[in-house]
Amino acid sequence: MTVVDPATRPEAAPAADAGTRTAFRTCPLCEAGCGLEVTVARDDEGTERVTRIRGDRDDVFSHGFICPKGSTLRQLHEDPDRLRRPLVKRDGAFVEVGWDEAFAEVDRLLTGVVAEHGREALGVYVGNPNAHNISALVYLKPLLKALGTRNVFSASTVDQRPKEISSALMFGTGLSVPVPDIDRTDHLLLLGANPLESNGSLATAPDWPGRLAAIRERGGRVVVVDPRRTRTAERADEWVAIRPGTDALLLAAMATTLLEEGLADPGAAGPHLADLDRLADLLAPFTAEAVAPATGVAADDVRRLARDLAAAPTAAVYGRIGTTTAEFGTVASWLVDVLAVLTGNLDRPGGSMFTRAAAGSATTRGTPGVGRGIRLGRHTSRVRGLPETMGELPAACLAEEIDTPGEGRIRAMVTVAGNPVLSTPHSARLDAALEGLDAMVAVDIYVNETTRHADVVLPAPSALEKPHYDLALLQLAIRNVANWSDPVLARDPDQPDEWEVLARLALVAQGVGPDADPAVVDDLVVDSLLAGAVGDEHGPVAGRDPAELKAMLGDERGPARIVDLMLRTGPYGDAFGARPDGLSLEALRAAPHGVDLGALEPRLPEVLRTPSGKVELAPEPIVADLPRLEAALDADPDALRLVGRRDLRSNNSWMHNVEVLVKGKERCTLHVHPDDAARLGLADGATARVRSRVGEVEAPVQVTDAVRPGVVSLPHGWGHAHPDVRLGVAQRHAGVNSNVLTDDTVVDVPSGTAVLNGIPVEVAPA
Incomplete structure (x- = not known):
């Protein structure tokens, strides 16, 4: 692994002016994971203020790239509208209160609803920023467990859930997502993705503009399929102006073309595939001629797109939010990976590959090559009967679960860093439904369109006051890297850390009361992770004494200790001394520009966590949806x-x-x-x-x-x-x-x- 010495640049050394210092951190505002260089000045009273933010040129992943959002962390921190103290609604208006008073009110509200209506009267909505937030990623789980309700909703079902499901069905886990190896590919086909505006998603990488330009500079080809000529399409070799919502039809016809013309060759992945022989029959209705009227893409162009993909020395297919937030999002997500299989580009450099993340990945724990897979629909929503996926109900049914009378109606909501009034369907109905709740608690930094309905708002620290590690997003990175960020600025004296807010809220939800110590939850999380690590017979600390390992973690509370544990028991970790050169939090803190763990490498079959130990090419929930896709051939x-x-x-x-x-x-x-x-x-x-x-x-x-x-x-x-x-x-x-x-x-x-x-x-x- 490559570590950049923090002393190699003048800016990284102690500043000549004793009143300024330089800090390095990862930007938390999107999935790109860009490194930032932050200049901090101290005034005569000792107050610190950020004076400049620019890209960290020595960051092992972003190499100085930064988009316009990254430089605005100071403005977000200093925003006068950002909440610094809890709010409680009194006589219809918010008033600032202390933290103890706020949690006492939360306790009164939630306890009252549970006592009268039971825990199924509670609902939870978790917003998109939590995916970029180490405290939320770690401490939301105990909060959800403490609330004890099945009415859990999140931004996932207005975003990437179809890709998570198709990946789990095919490969075993929701984050077993093959990412496009864009740094080595010769041909990149993008559908419903505009990374020059959105910086990529489910394929974590800084500087998509530079990376896409590099494909063309080395003689490769970039093709964009989108109803809009996006900024990405403008810089591509070809723009295919498809009709909205028909990506699955196009992908199915491309797969059919490969199968009909004898161009399908799975290559090295072949021995690890199940049901390859079923694809021709399953996709037979979707010929190039059949899909052309619905997609608006001529049959000859459909076939050419397929042939170009097969003919390229290496090729990757990347579908994003335009394909997942569509009527056939799961089928389209599946077909993206089917095309990788049929062209021999699954698990191959330059194709679609699996990240080996340094921490937290389900594909580096347990028995390699086999697992439990996924179960869908373990319960359904009360009103419409929509199925649960990955522990959540679809956000599309949130409003009706609140405003439809009857046993089990949601009467109290907890929202965490989410604004579903703007981001979920039929917003006017949800806005009205929230008004009718008996109680609402929000963890948020703003009074926005959703949190205005809350009875209590608990603010988190600003991004500059929090630690950062991309626990989820680095599992989807196009290169194996690891970066830890300590807080740049100190919190206000009475502002608890975000993990403490969530842990204390979990204790209230559990019925322990408003004054319980959040350290209790912190220890429970650590003990649970240690028990799993020492109980994993294939892991690096199998059979070790959990108490001994816990002592070696030290006394630091919160996400830092948990990330240290995950790093040390991960695939590159020091295994608590067994591998002295391995990763730990100490090693990442000594490398403020990050640690480069190398390019993606083939991982089949050990990456799989399916019950069969194979890549499932014909999962039943997807096969069952193909007749609905066939009916879409006749859409207007x-x-x-x-x-x-x-x-x-x-x-x-x-x-x-x-x-x-x-x-x-x-x-x-x-x-x-x-x-x-x-x-x-x-x-x-x-x-x-x-x-x-x-x-x-x-x-x-x-x-x-x-x-x-x-x-x-x-x-x-x-x-x-x-x-x-x-x-x-x-x-x-x-x-x-x-x-x-x-x-x-x-x-x-x-x-x-x-x-x-x-x-x-x-x-x-x-």
């Missing part, structure tokens, strides 16, 4: 469809309160193709009314040929006009909430994921 190709989009300067809804990220030209506009604008009587700059089955919004029109005819586009995460939110900058740039239009009754069947792309709409001048 002329219907006007709405798709979402992202902007490089915004990350969901909570980044809209930073002036530097939202200033300038209006970004929350309705993109309309010139042909559609002429047909519908829409003028550039005028206002249009957009109506779906469940709602309508008005937005300014932007006429552009960057969308294909028959497609209109609104960005995701806007709609900050409500007077009760405390987001001054966002309110001045309010925009409209596209999820007012999202139909909560339309979901991807295997996953229950909401369909946010390809929504049928009517558009007219306002």
